[in-house]
Amino acid sequence: MKFVRILLKALLGLIVFILLFLAISLAPVDETPYQQMPYYRQTKQRLAQLREPKAGQAPLRAGWAKTNITPPYTTPTGGYGVRRGKHWHIVSDSIYARAIVLSNGTTTVAVVGLDLLITPPTVTEALKKRLPEVGLHWENIYMGAIHSHNSIGGWAPGLVGQLIAGGYDEKIVTRITDGVLTAIRQAQRTMAPVQIGFSQTDASDLIYNRIGNAGPTGPLDGAVRLLKLQKPTGESALLCSFAGHATLFDGSNGDYLSRDYPGSLVDRLEKKSASFAVFLAGAVGSTGPKATGSTDFQEIRNYAGALATRIERTVPQIQTHSDSTLALLTLPLGLREPHPRVIGNWRVRPWLFYAIYGDYPSDLKALRIGQTVLLGTPCDFSGELAAELNPLATKKGVNLMVTSFDGGYIGYVTPDRYYNRQTYETRDMNWFGPYNGAYFQEMMVGLLKKL
Template sequence: MKFLRILGRILLGLLVLIILFVAVSVAPVDRTPYQQTTYYAETKQRLAELPASPEPKAPLQAGWAKVNITPPYTTPTGGYGVRRGKHWEVVSDSIYVRSIVLINGSTKTAIVGLDLLITPPAVVEALKKRLPQIGFRWEDVYIGAIHSHNSVGGWAPGLVSELIAGDFDERIVQRVTEGILTAIASAQKTLAPAQVGYGQTDASDLIRNRIGGDGPLDGNIRLLKFQKTTGETALLCTFAGHATLFDGRNGRYLSRDYPGSLVDRLERKDADFALFMAGAVGSTGPEAKGRTDFEEIRNYAGALAARIERTLPQIQPKPDSTLSILTLPLGLREPHARILTDWRVRPWLFNAVYGEYPSELKALRIGQTVMLGAPCDFSGELVADIKPATDQRGLNLMVTSFDGGYIGYVTPDRYYDKPTYETRDMNWFGPYNGAYFTEMMRGLVAKL
């Protein structure tokens, strides 16, 4: 009988502890419309206060460079939690930092493409400190990633990051940071007068809607072509297919997936330099064909390259020195990682396992093209809501993901309660972000 009383007290104590833990760790989802929040008002004020773009003082100049950052040691393979930090063993293809530097006498910017899953927040913090060493500020940089799920991991501390990208290794942060600085500095040394042209071609048949939505996906391959007076050319390419052609269980290979195969082919046949950035991939997966991962990559990159090559003769670069870049610090609802439809973990617990990272939107205008960068897997379905803002001004639009941080997925708000990976597991900052992001991105277009 005494044993039962002791056991009862122990169980009661455990029950009290569980109740207390739940009380301090779980909260209801806050569905306050974003227009009624403080973070919205503050971000809107910051948007209004962004400075006007200065007029160009000289013709456009462009330069470009790439730096191989493949480590001489193995690292975790970033991209899938199922791999549990397992290291790659074989270099299928090397990984790079690529940069295009543009100047017009009053504005300069560096476009940076990383052969990584995302732009690691730890790298961003290092860049903010070190970019002045090469004459740049963070506000001058537009950055993105190819989103390969078979690239280097180990670039972020915290439980969630280590599930996705393996154990943190400060050497990786240093290596990526040094590669970016070197690529930008090297690109500056190749500056020469240049013209710019835009083109696009449809590849909607090569993607599918991963969340089963009914909205229009962003299926265009978008291209910016830079041509120096010397005759050298560079291509900047964006597309919204997830770089997930390697099976999630196949973490043995270090690879750039299809974006790497694509830029290699473009540099062999069509341009002196090519840079790829993941577009609005937040709703889309690739429709690939092949018996092996490697065959799928070759076929997919080949299908994209063939459409690009048919489009290139239609792109006629012209002189245009319009160049401006804006950075908008973005307020967010407090963390809303959900455990049930209407229940979430409290911010202290989310921050303990993931960390606290600033978020921002970038806007870059090059000639008659506007690039918008988001710190997330941004849904292609939302591009249709942004495009009227550029169409009415006669501008082209390129939207990219993974700009300077990572806050999960941003998808159309009507899917918020849909129990899918993208909308439940990876929506970390609550409802209405689809409308909020598109409103701020349209505001940036107006500012440019």
């Protein structure tokens, strides 16, 4: 009987502990409309206070360079899913940091593309401290990533970081940061007058909407967008964006370090269409690639080839011209409290989320180069939401490129009408609650109008 009493007390204590933990760890979802929230008013005020861009003093000059950041040792794989930080053992593709530096005599901007899953928030924080080494600040930087799920990991501390990118290694953060700064320095040394031009080609048939498995969806943004920079010497650079997820490597095939299809595409573009190319993942939130091939490598080659063929038909038609328009706006984003849902409509409280993920600031970026505007988001941004922004850009007479992974990372931002769908994108990866689709669109429209 004594043993039974001890066992019952232990069980009662365990139950009390679990109930207390749940009470301090979980809370119901806050469905207050975002327009009534303090974070919205704060961000809207910051938007209103952004200074108008200054006119350029001279036509655009630009330079470009890339730095190989492939580690000389194996690292965890950054790529979610079944990889879970498994180390790669074979280098299929070298990994680079790429930079295009532009200046009009008034403003200097560096566009940085990383051959990584995302722009790691830890790298962003390191760059904010170290960018003065190359004469720049965070407000001069526009960042993006190719979103390969088989690239270098190890750059995110915490439990969530372990699941996304494997065990944390500060040396990897330093290596990536050093690579970015080196690419910027080298690009600065190659600056020369450039003419610019823009075009796009449709590749909607190469993507599908993953949320469509749970019900009807709207049109995706399936355009391949191309910004061309041409020097008097004939050297040229292509800035390319597209919204297909770089997931052609199967999740269980984590043995390879790879840039997936964006790497294969950039390599081909640099052989046939330009001296230099940078790929930035577009609005990839919920977009999957339609693959053809019997192996991962065949799928990558075929997919990159399908995109390259369309680009190669388009590039010769791009008309370039001299321009002095260059402006970059950085809008620090306020956000609702963290809202990862775990049980029904119950979500993790902020203290627990920040303990297992970290608390990183996030921005929206707006970059204007001539008649082209790039809007950078700190997330997997929805291709449906991006498509809804295109009519306004057309009305304003500018070319629009929406990109993901600009420095922070807050999970997925998808249309609000899907918030309660039981999908990976809308539930597992929606980290900051309802109404972010409309909130992000409103702030992005505000930035577009500012430029």
